[in-house]
Amino acid sequence: MKTLLIVDDEINLCRLYEKQLSKEGYNVVLAHSGAEAMTKVNECSPDLVVLDIRMPGMDGIETLSKILGKNNRLPVILNSAFSSYQNNYMSWAADAYVIKSSDLTELKSKIKEILDKKIS
Amino acid sequence: MKQIMPVDEKLDHVRKALQESEQRYQSLVDSIPDIVFTLNENGGIISVNNEFVYSLGYPREEILKTPIIDIIHPEDRSKISAAIKVITATGQVIRGLECRIMTRNGAVTYHEINQCGIYGLAGELLYIQGLAHDISERRKAEERITHLKEFNESIFNSIRSGIVVVDPNDSKVIMANRSYLKQVGLAEEAVVGHKYDEINQALVRPAGSPCCLSLLKNTLESGGIFEMDCLRSLDGLETRHFEIATYPIKNQKNEITEIILIERDVTDRRRIEDELKNHVTELSILRDVGEAIQSTLNLDEILHTLLVGVTAGQGLSFNRAFLFLLNQEEGVLEGALAIGPANPEEAGHIWEDLDRKHLSFTELLRSYGDPMTCPNTLVNQVVHKIRIPVTEDKNTLITAMMEGKSFNVIEGLIEGDPTRRIEDDLATRLSSKDFAVVPLYSRSKRIGVLIADNMITRTPIIDQAINSLQIFANHASSAIENSRLYGELEKKYYDLERANNLIREKRAELLEAERLSTVGRMANILAHEVRNPLVVIGGFARSLKEETPPDDPKRDELSIILSETMRLEELVRNVLEYAKFAKPKIQPVSVSDLVRQVVDMVKYELRANHIHFKVDVDEDLPPISADENQMRQVFLNLLFNAIHAMTSGGDLGISAARSGNFVEIKVADSGCGIAEANINKIFSPFFTTKTRGSGLGLHLVSQIISEHGGRIVVASEEDRGTVFTIYIPFA
Numbered sequence: 001m002k003t004l005l006i007v008d009d010e011i012n013l014c015r016l017y018e019k020q021l022s023k024e025g026y027n028v029v030l031a032h033s034g035a036e037a038m039t040k041v042n043e044c045s046p047d048l049v050v051l052d053i054r055m056p057g058m059d060g061i062e063t064l065s066k067i068l069g070k071n072n073r074l075p076v077i078l079n080s081a082f083s084s085y086q087n088n089y090m091s092w093a094a095d096a097y098v099i100k101s102s103d104l105t106e107l108k109s110k111i112k113e114i115l116d117k118k119i120s
Numbered sequence: 121m122k123q124i125m126p127v128d129e130k131l132d133h134v135r136k137a138l139q140e141s142e143q144r145y146q147s148l149v150d151s152i153p154d155i156v157f158t159l160n161e162n163g164g165i166i167s168v169n170n171e172f173v174y175s176l177g178y179p180r181e182e183i184l185k186t187p188i189i190d191i192i193h194p195e196d197r198s199k200i201s202a203a204i205k206v207i208t209a210t211g212q213v214i215r216g217l218e219c220r221i222m223t224r225n226g227a228v229t230y231h232e233i234n235q236c237g238i239y240g241l242a243g244e245l246l247y248i249q250g251l252a253h254d255i256s257e258r259r260k261a262e263e264r265i266t267h268l269k270e271f272n273e274s275i276f277n278s279i280r281s282g283i284v285v286v287d288p289n290d291s292k293v294i295m296a297n298r299s300y301l302k303q304v305g306l307a308e309e310a311v312v313g314h315k316y317d318e319i320n321q322a323l324v325r326p327a328g329s330p331c332c333l334s335l336l337k338n339t340l341e342s343g344g345i346f347e348m349d350c351l352r353s354l355d356g357l358e359t360r361h362f363e364i365a366t367y368p369i370k371n372q373k374n375e376i377t378e379i380i381l382i383e384r385d386v387t388d389r390r391r392i393e394d395e396l397k398n399h400v401t402e403l404s405i406l407r408d409v410g411e412a413i414q415s416t417l418n419l420d421e422i423l424h425t426l427l428v429g430v431t432a433g434q435g436l437s438f439n440r441a442f443l444f445l446l447n448q449e450e451g452v453l454e455g456a457l458a459i460g461p462a463n464p465e466e467a468g469h470i471w472e473d474l475d476r477k478h479l480s481f482t483e484l485l486r487s488y489g490d491p492m493t494c495p496n497t498l499v500n501q502v503v504h505k506i507r508i509p510v511t512e513d514k515n516t517l518i519t520a521m522m523e524g525k526s527f528n529v530i531e532g533l534i535e536g537d538p539t540r541r542i543e544d545d546l547a548t549r550l551s552s553k554d555f556a557v558v559p560l561y562s563r564s565k566r567i568g569v570l571i572a573d574n575m576i577t578r579t580p581i582i583d584q585a586i587n588s589l590q591i592f593a594n595h596a597s598s599a600i601e602n603s604r605l606y607g608e609l610e611k612k613y614y615d616l617e618r619a620n621n622l623i624r625e626k627r628a629e630l631l632e633a634e635r636l637s638t639v640g641r642m643a644n645i646l647a648h649e650v651r652n653p654l655v656v657i658g659g660f661a662r663s664l665k666e667e668t669p670p671d672d673p674k675r676d677e678l679s680i681i682l683s684e685t686m687r688l689e690e691l692v693r694n695v696l697e698y699a700k701f702a703k704p705k706i707q708p709v710s711v712s713d714l715v716r717q718v719v720d721m722v723k724y725e726l727r728a729n730h731i732h733f734k735v736d737v738d739e740d741l742p743p744i745s746a747d748e749n750q751m752r753q754v755f756l757n758l759l760f761n762a763i764h765a766m767t768s769g770g771d772l773g774i775s776a777a778r779s780g781n782f783v784e785i786k787v788a789d790s791g792c793g794i795a796e797a798n799i800n801k802i803f804s805p806f807f808t809t810k811t812r813g814s815g816l817g818l819h820l821v822s823q824i825i826s827e828h829g830g831r832i833v834v835a836s837e838e839d840r841g842t843v844f845t846i847y848i849p850f851a
Contacts, residue, residue, distance in 0.1 A: 013659075100651055100652065101658075101689060102689060103686070104662075
């Protein structure tokens with residue numbers, strides 16, 4: 001079973017992701033800040049990270065660079081309410097950029113796609 | 121018996137008788153009103169009568185024995201001496217000897233003296249008897265008459281008019297004054313004694329002018345005064361104009377004794393009158409043309425007016441006029457416009473028509489209609505074909521234009537310079553070898569040339585006409601120049617207007633940017649504060665729907681929640697797409713400029729709300745590095761906030777000063793203030809105590825300021841006012 005780390009300061013959003021992605025057959029681990037995400041990356045060795053960008057304290061871009069600094073093979077999907085970060089060169093380092101939507105179809109297919117690629 | 125007297129008694133008697141006779145003689149002599157004197161043979165005075173003593177003033181005892189010549193005027197003494205000699209030698213009687221006698225007080229008296237010798241029985245000379253008659257009065261009268269005669273003669277001769285006196289009986293000239301002789305160029309002998317009419321007839325006149333033979337006849341027949349004009353051309357070249365008048369002189373019987381003819385040379389006067397008349401005409405035409413030209417700044421209309429003025433009967437009356445203008449860019453003098461009939465038939469029609477109508481210049485101008493509607497007349501076609509490069513400096517038209525000279529071309533030759541011919545090509549095109557060329561120039565600027573001719577009437581072009589043409593051209597030139605200047609001005613004006621439009625556009629862009637910047641901010645808020653909850657709501661609705669069996673009525677309601685959520689998400693997406701355009705542009709920004717701009721933008725609101733404002737910005741502040749639009753948004757929001765807090769007027773102060781590495785900007789109002797409970801919430805999104813506004817204004821302000829590395833502080837007291845203080849780092 002693949003482990004996904006969901007990083008978002010919005011607790012309700014995390015609960016939605018947890019529910020939906022568990023249904024898809026993933027082991028879902030939650031983190032509510034960049035710092036917590038770093039701990040969870042160490043503790044749970046997730047197969048993929050879904051990372052929010054706009055967070056208090058350490059934001060998603062900074063967290064991304066830290067994660068990659070630690071393990072540059074860990075796939076990361078940036079998941080943001082803002083489309084503007086799509087042009088930030090740091091976000092190019094992520095494997096995908098998905099804009100938040102109540103319809104999680106896009107996010108789910110990106111996760112599957114990336115994990116399938118990783119296996120093969 | 122005869123009584124015999126003694127001899128002595130007899131002698132006594134004789135002596136007595138003699139004595140009585142002598143006394144009688146003396147008293148007789150004394151009673152004569154003329155001077156009587158006797159002289160001895162040497163001229164010594166023996167006796168004088170009372171008149172002598174009385175009129176000459178010499179006492180008798182003093183004058184006796186004095187030589188007569190002593191009292192004679194020195195110049196006349198020889199005459200008297202000679203007379204005395206003649207009398208003593210020949211016994212001749214001297215009569216009518218005129219000589220001057222000096223009175224005792226030195227006055228000169230004129231006398232006519234008669235002298236004769238008185239002889240004794242033996243024929244011996246006893247004495248010389250003299251009688252002097254005083255002719256002083258007569259002499260004075262004579263002198264007066266002589267003087268008068270000379271005076272009259274000098275007047276007669278010095279009068280500038282020719283005066284001829286004619287004998288009415290034979291019509292011969294009795295006398296003629298010097299001016300007359302000079303005027304007709306004849307010697308006195310050729311005039312005096314000759315018949316006036318014959319003299320007059322012999323004088324050279326211009327062909328066809330009368331010689332005034334009726335004048336004398338009329339005067340003789342009617343006895344009245346007659347006047348007549350006559351032209352004479354004495355040297356066969358210059359025609360001079362005379363006014364001749366006859367004045368009959370009559371005696372008491374009303375018979376004509378003389379006829380006086382006065383001939384006045386009025387050539388100069390007439391010329392001046394004519395010139396004056398011409399000037400008046402010229403001025404009135406110029407006024408008309410001037411008015412017509414001034415009524416427009418349209419170049420075509422000016423040119424048209426000029427040509428109508430040159431060709432109109434009320435104007436300079438040329439048959440045709442051609443206008444050439446200098447095309448500066450191409451360096452070519454090119455035909456621009458022409459007016460005139462194509463041939464004599466057409467001319468006849470046009471001129472007859474105009475004669476009938478008696479139009480004023482302005483009416484005439486109007487009757488031509490729009491100058492551009494008839495460009496296809498023959499003359500216009502002709503003129504449009506003429507193009508002469510400025511480089512052809514020998515060309516007549518180019519020379520006229522470049523040197524500002526006017527030419528009178530006669531038979532293809534330039535008057536005053538017979539070596540120069542006009543170009544055959546020009547003569548052929550104009551079908552004319554006689555025309556005037558005048559330059560058009562204003563100040564030192566060359567405009568073109570004007571050609572005018574009398575191709576139809578063949579009237580020679582005189583210098584006067586060329587002068588008028590030049591005056592005309594000068595006025596037209598300045599009008600053309602004015603028109604050009606106006607054109608340039610107009611162009612400048614358009615440039616200015618374009619610049620203004622550009623500014624307006626830029627301003628609109630600026631406002632759009634402003635709006636976008638607000639939208640951008642809004643979008644951020646939407647993204648963060650709205651999208652996240654929407655995702656959660658929609659996500660769980662979807663999740664719930666999936667878990668609900670298809671026949672459960674809750675499923676429909678969940679679908680409604682889901683679709684409404686998706687509609688909102690779609691809206692947010694659209695807004696975010698729109699907001700992408702607003703990218704921040706960081707550059708050095710002058711705080712003082714910015715404050716000034718912003719205050720300008722809200723001036724109206726400040727006035728409308730009776731708010732006094734005070735700006736105190738340190739002009740020497742270094743620039744901050746910022747997105748100008750966003751910073752403007754900050755100030756606008758703060759100012760509007762302040763204005764909305766002072767609905768019933770107040771004071772607004774804006775200050776900017778250096779504070780370490782920051783600029784410290786204060787916006788202080790005397791408005792309602794912020795309640796203490798709310799002061800921590802004012803920068804939160806959607807917080808507002810106002811009935812209007814989004815509640816985003818101050819949130820945006822704080823967001824922008826923090827993005828610029830600054831901070832904002834608020835201090836407020838209810839009902840006293842609020843002060844926002846912003847710190848932004850210098851660039």
